[in-house]
Amino acid sequence: MRLGLQVGITKTQNRSLSDYLIGLAKQADQAGFSTLTVPDHFSLRPESTPWLRRDESSSIPAVTDFYEAWSVLAFIAARTSRIRLSTMVSGITMRYPAVLVKTADTLDALSNGRAYLGLGASPGFGADEHQRMGLPFPPAGERVTRLEEVLQMALQLWSGEDKPFEGKYYQLASTLGDPFYIQRPHPPILIAGQGNRMLRLMARYADVVSIGFAQNLDDMRAKLETLHKHCEDLNRPYEQIQKTTLMMAPTAHNGHLDPAVLNTFRALAELGIDEVMIGAPADPATFDLLATELLPAVEKIPVTGR
Known part of the structure; x- marks a missing residue:
């Protein structure tokens, strides 16, 4: 099993984000964390971000702003030099899709083949964010349909074919070009979601999927079973898809992590989860414990089906 990091990129007081990111990224790279992901939002109201840690002694801002x-x-x-990089994930309503594909293509080239194209259908709680940023926010069903078009567009752009792309929502005069990416056949497609239509899209297009949260094993088991069925219907090997999930960073007590946390990782591995993305802790001492205690232990856990 692999261990990745989900890193917050909001404005925080009393620290330089650039210094924080440099230190954290270098430590994670050297320690052997497999992937570093960041959320892709512009600004959200507090009611949309219950997962964000806030200082109870300070007032809650009207919006939480995110770095791009x-x-x-x-x-x-x-x-x-080693850690893989992705958004978790980019809603397809946030940027024009062809530009988003070019952005991921460029990152893959500049990182020497370490980028994912992380995509989602844009979560429902983002409606206010879109309105304040002047971005259209179609109904949920349309967003999923648009996501499939974006996935088809990405594959055609990466193919370099000299022909138009003609979707219901997106049209390109030509997809001729010489993509920059290094990975073959293209940067892996990471899709996050959980509804039945999303799971079917994952079965058809995803190289990597992010499903649910580690705390709800029964829900995750049900969604993985649905994904497996869609793969069978599409005649695609289920094992081709890497599975990830999100998890809050374990807390430390008396200078050590609770050994019981490994039971959760073992249970996830039994479900076939290949990688767990844990939230990066704000406390440097806790990060050191994750790197020196948790990471080596997690890497020894076998994943069912691998």
């Missing part, structure tokens, strides 16, 4: 995700990933890529 792909710029942050490029900044990190320049200071690391």
